[in-house]
Amino acid sequence: MNRNLQPTMKDVAREAGVALGTVSRVFNGYPVGEEYRERVEAAAEKLNYRINNYARGLKTNKTFCIGLLMPSLRHPFFAALIDELTAALMHRGYLTNVMITNFDPGAELKCFNLIEQNKVDGIIALTYRPDLVVESAVPVVTIDRQFHPAIPCVSSDNFRGGQMAAEKLLELGCRKLLFLRIGPEIQSEADRRGPGFEDVCRRTGTAYDSLLVNDEETEAPVYQFLSRHLQDGHLDFDGIFCNTDGLARRVMEFLERNGVRVPDEVQIIGYDGIIDFATGCYVCSTIVQPLRQMAEAAVNLLLSSETPAGEAVLRLPVTYVPGGTTRDGPAAVGDSGVYNPFHTEFR
């Protein structure tokens, strides 16, 4: 029959002199007589047989493939998250269909369509389209956005992260705090960073202000705001919490350019835990998200498909790490602060 193509189970069965079903059972770990098992394994080895996942998937409706919907790969936070997710999935024998949407709702629709007809066993999505998630034919776990009580969501403990940032700044001697937030206007778990921060300020009676910019296009309002509070090299705040490491870093550079020393005069804490590829150091003092645990949790929730009890959002504990924009000094990753991209311990 199909010479010159890949061998099939039928070929293995003929070679081993057993029935088709027996070969199947060997490959699925069902009990098979020792002698038969050996004959089958020898034949499979000899023919270099590979099981055909498409035939199997057709029959069983399980594909061992998960769709991953992410907004970007250029941003180190998303890249690291995808890295952890693919690793966790691979570890359980799942393949990952990665789809990058570039924050484009149209692209998200296209991805969902492709994913559905490709019959993945589930989807892990960091998406901006509640409608698609809710209507999905396959199970979904979302990251950072809770769309529906029955759809599990994994995120870091953003509220606690905000609290930690405030507590840390106070502990380091700050007296007048500022919260800066920038990003697209979509309801997400990340919105709890500000409230956490303000909670501590209020409870400790600390003076604070905040600026929320719901804009995806420009950070200009932030710099205008800071300029207004700048007077001959002195800023009106001595501790700043930014909702993102990127913003923290840029605010730091803005202040330094305007003669405000960081961390001497103003201390800054960001959020995410992003590491600079060249130095291997955190780009700023930061609340780091437990990426690996989040990935593990997302995969577990998706594959066990038991709806978690109560509210369907899992908030994993964050940690604070000094990174040079606070007075508690930098914390280098790796030996000498020199990052080697081929340095696997780094993962």
Place this chain on the structure above:
Amino acid sequence: MNRNLQPTMKDVAREAGVALGTVSRVFNGYPVGEEYRERVEAAAEKLNYRINNYARGLKTNKTFCIGLLMPSLRHPFFAALIDELTAALMHRGYLTNVMITNFDPGAELKCFNLIEQNKVDGIIALTYRPDLVVESAVPVVTIDRQFHPAIPCVSSDNFRGGQMAAEKLLELGCRKLLFLRIGPEIQSEADRRGPGFEDVCRRTGTAYDSLLVNDEETEAPVYQFLSRHLQDGHLDFDGIFCNTDGLARRVMEFLERNGVRVPDEVQIIGYDGIIDFATGCYVCSTIVQPLRQMAEAAVNLLLSSETPAGEAVLRLPVTYVPGGTTRDGPAAVGDSGVYNPFHTEFR
């Protein structure tokens, strides 16, 4: 029959009152009478029918899925490459199975096995295992490594890149050049950067030196070498070409820490074209690889599966971009040098 499950072609056929084959032809773009086509489309719409790629794949041996084997996602160069590749594949209607090996040969084997039994239509690989590539049952296109004359390889024009670096440094007034190379000892297209650089030095009679460190673990030899050529704040070279942006950046910081001003006293050029996520600027003056073109080419080669004429390696043109470590000034990406991660133009 299978109520409560996804509708099948049979269901659509019954609903539309046509034969199974007719439905199939509609979905595959074969000529079908207008009236029939409409009935089928209406029925499919009504039942919310999705074609089952696993059944189709079983029958046709085409899966519209490509395996992507990459060493890392934490390094911005790989992340950007994967981004371009998934985009190019998606654009052609292909899904991408991303697998990260973390430079681990054992993991590479595991990935190849998984990929083969999952019946992808082809593989794009940046791998360290010639054996697996050569023996692969499905077509492979490699990035940066030519393993076999019949297996296409895509890379940037590394030799020309090396030449450009040297030419640029000379043009900017350098007189004593240095080439620094670090990385694992594997034969790859990147090895041509040094020879290109040296080619220009030799032809112009320029004084130059080079240091090649075949080590994946540490860059210490580089800093020892530089220390030996440092004397009270003066370095023995005034132009350095590093085989990597990361190295270039770290060398810059090392020199600055030792009182050597960059780019005033020493100018540095790196290779890759990596952009800092926080600032949106190149991390150093650099030879940038045409990632998008490389991705397009890889996908084209893989999907057209015509073996290219002659030598099977495609070397795409690089460009030089000033990035602050040379005297021709920085070139910011985007308007104000401020990078917004939600800024799609950035792609």
Place this chain on the structure above:
DNA sequence: AGCGCTTCATGAAACGTTACATCACTGTGA
């Protein structure tokens, strides 16, 4: 020896498609 039990190999019937050989129907030309 014969009975019931367990264990385990067998063969065939799906799974949801595509592709191919039929066949019904229309229209044309002699």
Place this chain on the structure above:
DNA sequence: TCACAGTGATGTAACGTTTCATGAAGCGCT
């Protein structure tokens, strides 16, 4: 009027698995 293309719908046989009903073989017991 009839044969003959040509068009296009139909039904069926694969594709490579899993699963299930069947039945054979072995074993312990009466």
